[in-house]
Amino acid sequence: MKHLRQLEDQSVYILREAYKNFDNLGMLWSMGKDSTVLLWLARKAFFGQVPFPLLHVDTSYKIPAMIEYRDRIAREWRLDLVVGQNKEALAAGMNHTLGRVACCTALKTNGLKQLIEQKGYTGIILGVRADEEGTRAKERYFSPRDKHGDWDFRDQPPELWDQFKTTFPPGTHIRIHPLLDWTEINIWEYIKYENIPFMDLYLDKGDGTRYRSLGCAPCTTPIKSTAKTVDEIIAELRQTTVAERAGRAQDEGRGMELLRKDGYM
Amino acid sequence: MDNQTQKPSENLNIVIVGHVDHGKSTLLGRLYADTGSLPDGKLEKVQAICRQQGKEFEYAFLFDAFLEEQEQGITIDTARTFFGWKGRQYIIIDAPGHKEFLKNMISGAARAEAALLLIDALEGVKEQSKKHGYLLSLLGVRQFAVVVNKMDLVGYRQDVFDGIEKEYREFLGQFKAVPERIIPVSAKLGDNIANRSTAMPWYTGPTVLDTLSLFKKEAARSEQPLRFPVQDVYKFDARRIIAGRITAGKLKVGDHLVFSPSNKRANVRSVEAFNIDPPPTEGYAGQSIGITLDEQIFVERGEIATHQKHLPSVSTAFRANLFWLGKRPLERGRKYQLRVANKEVDCEVATIHRIIDTMDLAQQQGSMTVNKNQVAELTLRTKTPVAFDLSASFEATGRFVLVDENDIAGGGIVTELIHDDQEFLREEARRRDFAWVKGEVGVEDRARQYGHRAAIVLFTGGRHTGKSLLARQLEGRLVADGRHAYLLDGENLRRGLDADLTDEERGQTDEMARRYGEVARLLIDTGLIVVSTTNPFGVHYKEAVQAIRTLVHPAPVIAVHMSKTSEEPPPNTDIVLSGPTDLDHATKQIMDELKSRGVLAEAIGAKPTFQYSI
Numbered sequence: 001m002k003h004l005r006q007l008e009d010q011s012v013y014i015l016r017e018a019y020k021n022f023d024n025l026g027m028l029w030s031m032g033k034d035s036t037v038l039l040w041l042a043r044k045a046f047f048g049q050v051p052f053p054l055l056h057v058d059t060s061y062k063i064p065a066m067i068e069y070r071d072r073i074a075r076e077w078r079l080d081l082v083v084g085q086n087k088e089a090l091a092a093g094m095n096h097t098l099g100r101v102a103c104c105t106a107l108k109t110n111g112l113k114q115l116i117e118q119k120g121y122t123g124i125i126l127g128v129r130a131d132e133e134g135t136r137a138k139e140r141y142f143s144p145r146d147k148h149g150d151w152d153f154r155d156q157p158p159e160l161w162d163q164f165k166t167t168f169p170p171g172t173h174i175r176i177h178p179l180l181d182w183t184e185i186n187i188w189e190y191i192k193y194e195n196i197p198f199m200d201l202y203l204d205k206g207d208g209t210r211y212r213s214l215g216c217a218p219c220t221t222p223i224k225s226t227a228k229t230v231d232e233i234i235a236e237l238r239q240t241t242v243a244e245r246a247g248r249a250q251d252e253g254r255g256m257e258l259l260r261k262d263g264y265m
Numbered sequence: 266m267d268n269q270t271q272k273p274s275e276n277l278n279i280v281i282v283g284h285v286d287h288g289k290s291t292l293l294g295r296l297y298a299d300t301g302s303l304p305d306g307k308l309e310k311v312q313a314i315c316r317q318q319g320k321e322f323e324y325a326f327l328f329d330a331f332l333e334e335q336e337q338g339i340t341i342d343t344a345r346t347f348f349g350w351k352g353r354q355y356i357i358i359d360a361p362g363h364k365e366f367l368k369n370m371i372s373g374a375a376r377a378e379a380a381l382l383l384i385d386a387l388e389g390v391k392e393q394s395k396k397h398g399y400l401l402s403l404l405g406v407r408q409f410a411v412v413v414n415k416m417d418l419v420g421y422r423q424d425v426f427d428g429i430e431k432e433y434r435e436f437l438g439q440f441k442a443v444p445e446r447i448i449p450v451s452a453k454l455g456d457n458i459a460n461r462s463t464a465m466p467w468y469t470g471p472t473v474l475d476t477l478s479l480f481k482k483e484a485a486r487s488e489q490p491l492r493f494p495v496q497d498v499y500k501f502d503a504r505r506i507i508a509g510r511i512t513a514g515k516l517k518v519g520d521h522l523v524f525s526p527s528n529k530r531a532n533v534r535s536v537e538a539f540n541i542d543p544p545p546t547e548g549y550a551g552q553s554i555g556i557t558l559d560e561q562i563f564v565e566r567g568e569i570a571t572h573q574k575h576l577p578s579v580s581t582a583f584r585a586n587l588f589w590l591g592k593r594p595l596e597r598g599r600k601y602q603l604r605v606a607n608k609e610v611d612c613e614v615a616t617i618h619r620i621i622d623t624m625d626l627a628q629q630q631g632s633m634t635v636n637k638n639q640v641a642e643l644t645l646r647t648k649t650p651v652a653f654d655l656s657a658s659f660e661a662t663g664r665f666v667l668v669d670e671n672d673i674a675g676g677g678i679v680t681e682l683i684h685d686d687q688e689f690l691r692e693e694a695r696r697r698d699f700a701w702v703k704g705e706v707g708v709e710d711r712a713r714q715y716g717h718r719a720a721i722v723l724f725t726g727g728r729h730t731g732k733s734l735l736a737r738q739l740e741g742r743l744v745a746d747g748r749h750a751y752l753l754d755g756e757n758l759r760r761g762l763d764a765d766l767t768d769e770e771r772g773q774t775d776e777m778a779r780r781y782g783e784v785a786r787l788l789i790d791t792g793l794i795v796v797s798t799t800n801p802f803g804v805h806y807k808e809a810v811q812a813i814r815t816l817v818h819p820a821p822v823i824a825v826h827m828s829k830t831s832e833e834p835p836p837n838t839d840i841v842l843s844g845p846t847d848l849d850h851a852t853k854q855i856m857d858e859l860k861s862r863g864v865l866a867e868a869i870g871a872k873p874t875f876q877y878s879i
Contacts (some may be wrong), residue, residue, distance in 0.1 A: 003276045003354060005552075012553040013496070013510050020497045020566065044539045045508075047555060049501040130345035130356075134328070137344040140372070158368040158590050160375045160676040162510075163604050163666040181276070181356055183347050194540060242305050 004190050008044065011178040013162060014141050015045040015125070018176045019052065021166035022123030026082065028112075028265065029054040031066045031073075032214045033198055034127035037187050038179055040196050042125075043077070053080040055115060055124075059107040060090055061216035069199050084115030096218045101259060103219075109264045113149045116173060125176045126265050131183045132244060135260045143175045144168055151175075151261055184244050185237050192230040204228050213244055275482050280358040280374045282401065283383030284393035288414040292383060292452040293346065293359050294324025296473065299459035302348055303327070324452070328359055351478055360397075367396075367638045368590040371676070374401060379480040380409035381473065386425055386449070387418045390432050396623040398433070399640070402442045403586060403678060405660050410446040410476045417451040421464045446476050486550040489513040490575030492654070492662050493548075494606035495524070495568045499555070506537050506555040507564065512606065512661035516556070516570075517547040524568040525652035526579040527819035528698040531558035561709045567608030569652040569662060573699065577652045577662060579691060582615065584644050584681035585665070587635070591674030594634040595641075595667070602668040603647055605679075606661060611648040618642040635675075644683060648837065650691070650818075655679055690779065690815040694786075711792035712866070715749050719789040720864045721817055722855060724798040725806050725835055726827035731846055732798040735827070738848050739855055740796045748865070750794040753785060755801025774802055778809040782816030789820045794864065807835045821862050825855060 018025060027042060027050075029035045042050045056070060074081040086094075089106040096103045116124065130137040140156050142164035157165040168174055182190075191198055204210040209222035223242070227233045281289045297303045307327065315322040328344045348355040360373035374380065380401050384394050401409055411433060419425040426449045437444065448457055449468050456462035459474045471479065491514030499506045516522070520533045536545045537555040548554040564570075569577050589595045595614060603612040619628040621640045635641040656663030656678035667675040712718045722739065724732040736752055743750035755777075762780055763771060770776060781801070788795045797813075799806035814822055814837075826834035831843045839858055842851055859865050 002274065006276055009510065009551055009553045016496050016508055016553070045553070046499065046501065047504070047506060047537055048539050051501065131347045134344070137328070137346060156369065156372075158673050158676075159372040160666050160673060161661070161664060163673060163676075165671075165673060167668065167671045169671060180345060183354070186354075 001189070001193050004186065004193055007182055007186060008041065008190070010181060011038075011041045012045040014164070014176065014178040015042055017162075017164055017166065018123055018125055018142075018178075019046070022174070024119070024121050025052040025123040025125065026055045026119065026121045027052060027125040028127070029056055029070070029081075030127075030214070031056070031070050031199065032127075033187050033191065033202060034129060034179060034182075036073075036196060036198055037182075037190055038125065038127040039077075039079075040190075040194060041178065050077065050079055052125075053082045055112075055121075056081065056083050057108055057111040057115060058083050058085045059111065059216050060085065061095070061107075061218055063201065063214070063217050063220075065199060065201060066214065073197065082115070082119070084111055084118075086111040086114060096216070100219060104259055104264065105262065107216075109149075109259065109262055112265070116149065121173060122168070123174050123176055125178065127179045128177050128265060129182050129184070129187075130180045136180075139175075139177050139180060140165070141177050141180060142166065143177065145173050145175055147171045149173070149262070153261065185234060188230055188234050188237065192234070202233065274352050276354045276356060277379065277477075277480060277482060278356045278358065278377045279379050279381065279477065279480070280360055280377035280406070281381045281383065282360045282370060282374060282397040283412075284385065284388070284391040284397075285361075287383045287385040287388070287391075287394070288325075288452045289383050290325030290328055290359055291323060292381070292412065292414065292450070292458065292473070293357060294327040295452045295455055295458045296357075297327065297346070297348065298324060299455055300348075300350065300474065350474065353478070355477060370397065371400060371404065371588065371590065374404050374406055375676070377406050378408070378483050380406050381412050381476075382409055382444075383412045383414050384429055384433065386413050386415045386429065389429055390436070392624060394433070395436055396638075398437055398442065399440065399621075399623045400588060402440050403588060403640070404676075405656075405664070405678070407442075408480050409442075409444055410448060410473075411444045412473060413447065413449045414452050416449045416456060416462075416465065417454050421449075421451075421456075421462075423465075423467045426468075445479060446470055448473060448476065486513045486660075487515050489550070489659065491516055491520075491522075491571050492577070492606075492659055493522070493570040494608070494662065495564055495566055495570065496553075496607045497566055498564065504537060504557055505561065506557055507570075508553070508555045509570075509607065510553045511548050511550050513550050513659055514572075515547060515549045516572075521573060522558075522570045523573050523576060523699075524562075524564045524570050525577050526650045527564060527568055528695050529562045529564055529568075529819070530573075530699070531560040531562050533557075534559045561707065567606070567610075567651075569606060569608075576695075577654050577659075578682045579650050579652050580682055580688070581648075581650050581685045582644060582646045582683035583653065583679050584618075584642070584683055585677040585679050586621075586640065586642055587667070587675050587677030588640045589635045589637060589675040591637060591669050591672065593669070594636045595669075595675060597633050601674075603645060603651070603665055604668065605651055605653045605665040608651055610651055612645050612667075614643055615646040616644040618644070642680075650687075653679055655682065687811060687815045690782070690812055691818075693779075694816055694818060708792075715792050716866045717748050717794060717859075718821070718864045718866075719792050719794065720821040720823060720859065720862070721785055721789060721795040721797060721813075722823045722825065722859075723810060723813065724796075724825050724827060725810055725838070726799075727804065727806075727829075730827040730829055731848075732827050733800065735825075735842075735846065735848055735851055736796050736798050739852050742852050742856070743794055743796070748794055749792060750796055751788060753781075753788060753795050753797045755781060755798070758784060759801065774805040774808050775812070777801060778812035779816070781809070782813040785813060786817050786820075789817055794859070810835050821864055823855065823858050823862065823864075825851075 086107050094106045128136045140159050201211045204226050208226055210225045212223045227236045283289055311326045312322050344359045346357045348357055358373040360370040413426055413429050430447045449465055450457040457472045492512045494509050496509035518533050523530050534557045536548055538545055597614045597617055600613050603610050617632050619630045619642050620632050654662040664678045666673050724736050726732055740750050740752040785795050799809050802809035824838045825840045826838045828843045834841050
């Protein structure tokens with residue numbers, strides 16, 4: 001499992017650079033497998049501590065089991081959990097039937113932007129991976145966002161060796177991506193290797209389906225799978241040629257490029 | 266596919282570089298398609314978009330994710346793609362070839378362990394073919410293969426291939442770069458990518474896919490002497506953990522470490538880790554680790570821990586090869602932030618020796634600026650001493666970036682140590698510190714008892730500017746507050762310690778400053794706040810200040826410059842007092858500086874506590 005340790009060393013280095021250079025730092029946690037591995041890596045980096053708040057942008061449409069899991073882990077690991085929500089949009093009745101990009105923009109992108117503005121975060125750590133979809137493949141480890149939270153992918157800063165962009169003009173913030181080099185298989189291998197607690201929605205519990213990627217209930221569909229253990233998930237992923245986010249509706253067409261340009265995760 | 270079911274045992278980062286339109290993205294797309302590595306429907310999805318937009322499908326579109334990239338048919342930014350083959354997981358970075366996006370190419374190449382460099386058989390060796398080849402070498406990517414693409418457009422002719430090979434090998438030879446292989450291919454038609462071409466029977470070497478397996482995982486640098494840059498110091502609980510990534514060599518519990526440039530030393534007490542049972546007792550190159558020490562010494566981010574036998578260089582100047590990516594040109598004399606490993610320090614460009622034209626490696630001398638995308642040889646001078654290595658010996662501690670305002674604007678490698686005028690004193694201080702005999706009472710014990718740390722307040726300036734008066738008042742104020750302070754007057758050394766010197770020798774600043782500095786160092790070791798003036802050095806105070814700083818390093822120096830008119834103070838002066846000075850106000854200013862620097866403890870309850878560590 002040498003390759004997992006190599007990935008871990010790089011992610012831990014990035015997390016420590018983030019902690020050293022940003023006074024007001026937060027880590028997004030969606031309770032999915034990736035951001036939970038990220039959270040675990042933070043405990044690795046800081047020797048059991050998580051010295052910054054965990055942020056959850058709650059769309060109110062999450063699968064209820066996810067919220068139970070969130071609160072249990074937060075208690076057991078003594079996490080500083082901050083929950084943000086775009087209440088105005090929800091009060092105005094925003095939901096996925098009004099358009100998936102519109103819904104994601106309002107409840108996730110804008111929910112996150114509101115949280116960043118309220119709390120004044122200058123650094124946000126996220127668990128996005130390069131192999132998830134095309135625009136994420138082009139991300140930097142330290143990726144600046146302008147005053148509106150937008151991503152200027154045409155003019156990304158150089159990233160040389162282990163030197164990252166850690167200074168930025170006031171009013172802007174930096175997105176930090178320690179998991180860029182990890183693949184979906186790596187995530188599961190690491191969960192097994194480190195014995196990290198994860199949600200059993202990822203496993204088949206007898207009906208021949210499981211979730212491969214977790215999001216809001218209306219826009220995430222389970223896949224056909226009989227994988228009942230992490231080993232079986234890994235074996236399945238080694239054989240599959242179906243994209244991980246095939247069950248995620250917002251990825252259709254150019255959805256993701258438009259979303260991410262405007263500051264989506 | 267069979268290959269993907271094998272468990273990967275290691276990761277390898279590969280970058281694809283070359284001139285714009287020479288077929289980098291096409292090669293990548295083809296490699297995936299011909300090995301069955303694309304997810305289901307990806308090919309069909311991109312083909313459908315092409316039909317919709319009424320244009321011919323190209324393999325390049327598979328990874329050029331941005332709409333703009335597809336519309337313009339160029340790659341704007343690097344993409345990381347993942348590819349499993351024969352027990353290895355490759356992260357393949359597709360770098361843009363357009364010169365406007367050179368900084369993106371460099372970002373991609375800087376994280377690669379091996380490279381594929383593409384040259385168009387029809388167009389031949391172009392500007393960026395050369396620039397990318399040269400930059401790979403500068404960035405430290407030593408293993409690479411040259412891929413001559415679009416062989417179909419030249420009728421698969423061997424003489425065309427041979428001509429390109431000859432020309433390019435000659436270019437690479439000028440900076441001693443040697444490609445692993447030179448491979449003729451047609452990425453568009455799939456010749457020699459994953460499958461052997463039948464159109465070029467004259468070529469018997471490996472395909473591109475075979476070549477990937479030939480690249481070696483960078484040999485672990487664990488066999489080198491230790492380099493452990495301090496990234497941060499944590500105190501979340503009772504443990505004081507020094508965290509960082511070992512860039513070379515290895516360390517283990519019990520090792521005696523020296524931190525440069527502070528010369529502080531201690532033994533490794535433990536290697537700390539989360540969720541590893543039993544806890545590790547060693548650390549190796551590449552690992553992000555944490556250690557505790559057997560002594561509470563204060564070390565800070567940017568220092569480099571090594572074993573005593575193989576210390577890094579320490580200086581305020583070095584010569585380097587640099588590439589510049591900044592929006593505005595690099596200028597001689599301007600201030601930049603230098604970052605070497607985890608050290609951040611202000612620096613300026615002392616000399617631009619020459620600009621290197623990467624087309625023909627011609628050298629242009631006498632330039633005052635380095636423009637965007639140019640490569641230059643220059644000398645950098647830092648504000649305070651930095652620990653580093655020559656890039657030829659240690660990769661990670663031998664390279665640096667320059668930050669202009671908020672942006673990383675250039676990078677380079679250290680080619681030569683430049684000896685500065687403090688070198689002899691620095692060496693004296695190093696030898697003296699290594700041999701220093703310590704009692705049972707540590708620095709921290711003294712600080713807790715006295716309610717302050719040791720430091721030196723150094724007054725500089727010409728004659729009759731009020732230095733002695735202010736120094737006396739400050740000493741009185743500190744002692745009245747219960748601090749342990751002492752006025753070290755140079756006159757008292759002249760009659761005693763310096764009594765063996767002839768009048769001529771006493772006129773030489775060097776030796777006088779050395780003796781003064783060593784006495785100050787002794788007093789600092791007793792835990793005192795030393796208050797001193799440069800009176801004995803007269804007009805030569807600037808040289809004397811440098812020497813004293815070098816000898817008392819790493820104790821905090823609070824430098825106060827006094828003058829009758831406004832004049833340039835010595836470098837690193839903390840407080841400037843010009844014109845008539847209100848002594849009470851000036852004393853308060855110095856006291857505030859001592860507090861903000863963490864020298865004076867805050868009285869909280871019965872125990873003094875220190876707000877900052879030094």
